[in-house]
Amino acid sequence: MGQARLSTVASGWCAEAPLSGLARLATLRGIPGVEVNSASDRRLWLRGPALTPMVERRLREVLGCRVYQVYAGDQLLAVGAGVPRGHVRDGEWRPLDAWLALARPASRYAAPTPVAAVSLARSSEVTTAGLALASRAAWAKYVETAPRVRLDRLSYAASDSQVVIVGKPLPPLRAELFHVQHGVAAPVGYHWMPRLDARVLCEAWKLNPGDYLLLRPSGVHQLVAGDCFVGASRSSVRQLGAPHGGE
Numbered sequence: 001m002g003q004a005r006l007s008t009v010a011s012g013w014c015a016e017a018p019l020s021g022l023a024r025l026a027t028l029r030g031i032p033g034v035e036v037n038s039a040s041d042r043r044l045w046l047r048g049p050a051l052t053p054m055v056e057r058r059l060r061e062v063l064g065c066r067v068y069q070v071y072a073g074d075q076l077l078a079v080g081a082g083v084p085r086g087h088v089r090d091g092e093w094r095p096l097d098a099w100l101a102l103a104r105p106a107s108r109y110a111a112p113t114p115v116a117a118v119s120l121a122r123s124s125e126v127t128t129a130g131l132a133l134a135s136r137a138a139w140a141k142y143v144e145t146a147p148r149v150r151l152d153r154l155s156y157a158a159s160d161s162q163v164v165i166v167g168k169p170l171p172p173l174r175a176e177l178f179h180v181q182h183g184v185a186a187p188v189g190y191h192w193m194p195r196l197d198a199r200v201l202c203e204a205w206k207l208n209p210g211d212y213l214l215l216r217p218s219g220v221h222q223l224v225a226g227d228c229f230v231g232a233s234r235s236s237v238r239q240l241g242a243p244h245g246g247e
Contacts, residue, residue: 013051014068014076014088017044018225021062028058029100035093043227045089046096051079060160064228078239118201120217123191127179131212132165134175136240139163142173143237157228158240164212164224167232178214183207186215 012033017025025046028034037045048055051069056079059067068076074088136158143151154167165171166180178185181198184207192201192215205213210226230236 012047012049012070013055014045014047014070015059015065016068017046017059017062017065018223018228019044021065024058024062026096026100028055029097031055034096036096036099037089037091037093038099043225047088047093057160063157063159063162063164063222063224065159118192118194118196118215118221119219120186120190120215121193123189125191127188129170129177129188130166130168130180131178131185131214132170132173132175133178133214134163134165134171134173136161136163138173138175139165139171140237140240142171143232143234146171151232151234154232155229156232157224157230164214164229165232166212166229180212183209183211184213184215187217190215190217 022044025044028046028048031048033049035047037047046059047070051067056067059065067079068085069079070088071077076086076088078085139156139158150169150171153169154165154171156163156165158164165175170177177188179188182202184192184198184201186192201207201213205211205223207213207223208226210229212224212226214222214224216222
C-alpha cells in the first residue's frame with residue numbers, strides 16, 4: 001500500500017542539513033523558489049521546485065545533508081531509497097534570499113572572530129590520530145570487508161564524496177588523519193596558531209558534545225555537528241548510494 005501512495009511525485013525536493021553547512025547552502029540563494037525552515041536550532045530544512053544535478057550536487061557537498069523527493073501527501077522519500085521517511089516539515093517557510101539577509105552574523109553558523117584568525121603551522125609534536133577524513137569510495141571499500149567488531153567502534157558523517165570517521169582504532173585506509181582535543185581537530189603534524197587552549201575554540205564555535213571543528217591548512221575550517229554521525233555498518237554505507245569521486 002505504501003508503494004501505491006508513492007506512485008506520484010507531488011513536486012520538488014526537500015533537504016535537511018546541519019547549520020554548520022550554511023556557507024555552502026547559501027550558494028543556492030540565486031535559484032528561484034528555494035525556501036528555508038529554520039525552526040530547529042541545530043538543523044535547517046530547505047525545499048525547492050526542481051532537483052537539478054547542480055542543486056543536488058551542492059546539497060550533497062554538505063556533511064550530514066539528507067536529500068528527499070516530495071511525493072503525494074507531502075511524504076518524503078530519500079533520493080535512492082525505497083521507503084518513505086516522514087513528511088514535509090510544518091511551520092514557516094521563507095525565501096532563502098530573505099532569510100539569509102536577516103541572519104545575524106554572530107549566530108552559531110557564522111565563523112566567530114577568534115576562530116577566523118586561527119591558522120595552522122607545522123609541528124614536531126607527537127600526537128595520536130583520533131579522526132580520519134577519507135573518500136567515500138575508500139570508506140565503502142573498507143566497510144564491505146571489515147569485521148563487525150571493528151565497525152562497531154566507529155561512527156561517520158558523509159558528504160557526496162568524503163566521510164569524517166571517528167572511533168578507536170581508526171580504520172587502516174588512505175585518509176587524512178587529525179588529532180583531536182575537546183572536539184577541535186587539526187591534521188597530524190600541524191598545530192593551530194596562536195596556541196589557544198582547545199576549550200577556547202570550543203567556546204568560540206559553541207561546540208556541543210559530539211561536534212567536531214576541523215581546522216584546515218587552507219584556512220577554510222569546518223564544523224561537523226554531532227547529529228551528522230551514524231554508527232558504521234555495511235547497511236548504512238550502502239544506503240548512501242554510489243559515491244561521487246574516487247579513492
